[in-house]
Amino acid sequence: xxxxxxxxxxxxxxxxxxxxxxxxxxxxxxxxxxxxxxxxxxxxxxxxxxxxxxxxxxxxxxxxxxxxxxxxxxxxxxxxxxxxxxxxxxxxxxxxxxxxxxxxxxxxxxxxxxxxxxxxxxxxxxxxxxxxxxxxxxxxxxxxxxxxxxxxxxxxxxxxxxxxxxxxxxxxxxxxxxxxxxxxxxxxxxxxxxxxxxxxxxxxxxxxxxxxxxxxxxxxxxxxxxxxxxxxxxxxxxxxxxxxxxxxxxxxxxxxxxxxxxxxxxxxxxxxxxxxxxxxxxxxxxxxxxxxxxxxxxxxxxxxxxxxxxxxxxxxxxxxxxxxxxxxxxxxxxxxxxxxxxxxxxxxxxxxxxxxxxxxxxxxxxxxxxxxxxxxxxxxxxxxxxxxxxxxxxxxxxxxxxxxxxxxxxxxxxxxxxxxxxxxxxxxxxxxxxxxxxxxxxxxxxxxxxxxxxxxxxxxxxxxx
Numbered sequence: 001x002x003x004x005x006x007x008x009x010x011x012x013x014x015x016x017x018x019x020x021x022x023x024x025x026x027x028x029x030x031x032x033x034x035x036x037x038x039x040x041x042x043x044x045x046x047x048x049x050x051x052x053x054x055x056x057x058x059x060x061x062x063x064x065x066x067x068x069x070x071x072x073x074x075x076x077x078x079x080x081x082x083x084x085x086x087x088x089x090x091x092x093x094x095x096x097x098x099x100x101x102x103x104x105x106x107x108x109x110x111x112x113x114x115x116x117x118x119x120x121x122x123x124x125x126x127x128x129x130x131x132x133x134x135x136x137x138x139x140x141x142x143x144x145x146x147x148x149x150x151x152x153x154x155x156x157x158x159x160x161x162x163x164x165x166x167x168x169x170x171x172x173x174x175x176x177x178x179x180x181x182x183x184x185x186x187x188x189x190x191x192x193x194x195x196x197x198x199x200x201x202x203x204x205x206x207x208x209x210x211x212x213x214x215x216x217x218x219x220x221x222x223x224x225x226x227x228x229x230x231x232x233x234x235x236x237x238x239x240x241x242x243x244x245x246x247x248x249x250x251x252x253x254x255x256x257x258x259x260x261x262x263x264x265x266x267x268x269x270x271x272x273x274x275x276x277x278x279x280x281x282x283x284x285x286x287x288x289x290x291x292x293x294x295x296x297x298x299x300x301x302x303x304x305x306x307x308x309x310x311x312x313x314x315x316x317x318x319x320x321x322x323x324x325x326x327x328x329x330x331x332x333x334x335x336x337x338x339x340x341x342x343x344x345x346x347x348x349x350x351x352x353x354x355x356x357x358x359x360x361x362x363x364x365x366x367x368x369x370x371x372x373x374x375x376x377x378x379x380x381x382x383x384x385x386x387x388x389x390x391x392x393x394x395x396x397x398x399x400x401x402x403x404x405x406x407x408x409x410x411x412x413x414x415x416x417x418x419x420x421x422x423x424x425x426x427x428x429x430x431x432x433x434x435x436x437x438x439x440x441x442x443x444x445x446x447x448x449x450x451x452x453x454x455x456x457x458x459x460x461x462x463x464x465x
Contacts, residue, residue: 004036008033012025023186026302027303028329040266045269045272048250051249051251051279051280056347057352065219068218069219071226072217074202075202076204076205077112077120077205077206077217078121078184078206079095079123079207080181080207080333081124082127082178083095083125088403096135097356099366101372104135105356106136108376109210112376114142115375124150132149153179154176154177155177157326157327158329168317175316179331181331182330182335184333204222205288206286206287212355213355213378214350214352214378215354221348225288231294231341231342232288232339232344233344234287235284235353238280239280243282246262246282246283247260247262248282249345256338256341257338258335259332281347286352307332308338310329312329313326364417392421393423394424396426399425400425409428411430416437423441426445427444429452430452430453432452435457436457437459437460438459439461441459442462443459446465
């Protein structure tokens with residue numbers, strides 16, 4: 001009978017041929033064994049408990065900012081920058097999309113790093129590295145004695161029928177996939193960056209997504225992390241109906257915190273997973289890492305951290321659902337909260353979670369409902385009703401899904417949304433200059449002709465055509 005190790009040999013040969021380092025191969029082998037042994041990656045409802053409360057950022061003493069300030073010279077800011085903006089019709093790095101006042105994500109991130117005087121490091125993919133580093137050349141102040149980036153690995157897709165390497169001769173690049181942002185820990189090791197950071201005196205890392213404009217350096221959070229000598233800290237926010245599918249925080253019976261992503265939720269548990277009153281906190285994917293503790297844990301585990309596996313069923317060509325069924329073996333960065341003993345989570349306000357995932361998000365953040373501060377932080381316009389509910393935008397994907405769609409229908413930029421609570425659009429509309437939307441606006445066009453709102457229009461309520 002063929003052994004698991006023998007079944008893995010073709011993967012080992014493929015990965016060595018690709019030039020992947022031994023630690024990356026050993027890490028993939030660890031998850032492949034789980035897959036071959038029938039592990040489905042599910043975290044069952046019977047194995048976890050809800051959390052009632054957590055420490056809150058807004059209740060922390062302000063003196064922690066002094067500790068954070070003193071710790072900044074020992075802190076680096078890492079941005080996950082491996083994504084392409086394909087969901088919005090882009091072909092290049094999503095972080096090069098213009099989002100606010102003619103600035104891209106990377107422009108905003110770079111100026112924030114320069115203002116705080118902390119090193120910026122990107123975790124790039126093969127698809128984003130060249131263009132992203134080229135864009136950062138306009139910020140020579142970012143150059144330090146450590147690299148500006150490191151590369152995320154890629155791993156083979158696994159054929160579901162027999163767990164062999166998936167083949168797609170017409171486009172061999174589709175035989176590979178990113179292993180999820182949990183690969184950050186392996187990538188820090190294999191590129192030698194973790195050792196270099198420690199050698200240069202860096203002790204702490206703040207890690208977040210490049211498309212989360214709310215994920216900025218916060219001295220009080222850093223001070224809390226340092227004073228409590230935490231190995232790992234996750235920022236979480238209160239779940240709303242729009243966060244039902246995001247990874248939520250829970251607790252094991254022994255008190256250890258654990259993150260459950262929706263891909264780790266058994267179908268039978270889906271209703272409870274999405275119960276925002278049972279599981280109150282979602283992962284913002286902003287974390288703080290003690291680099292010495294990371295090195296220690298990695299050494300104890302022979303550099304295979306052993307994050308919970310996510311078995312992601314896909315088709316080998318994501319644009320062709322009839323193509324070969326495969327598994328993508330992935331891990332999530334935040335699931336390391338269950339690896340570090342003493343890891344904690346901090347409840348942060350929604351303002352620290354401002355991702356731009358869709359054109360809905362982009363229209364909101366590029367409008368006057370948000371402002372760019374002198375230090376390039378994107379904040380809610382103080383002229384909006386304080387403490388009011390977050391603005392909700394729901395654009396018709398048939399007409400507004402891509403950046404080109406959005407720009408064609410808002411050729412003069414976004415309308416004024418400073419007084420808008422909710423915008424829903426169904427059908428084809430084009431907006432002139434200086435259009436303002438107020439309160440709740442619901443637009444429906446069921447005709448084949450585009451409806452045009454003239455310059456200076458003020459919309460308040462419903463419109464149907």
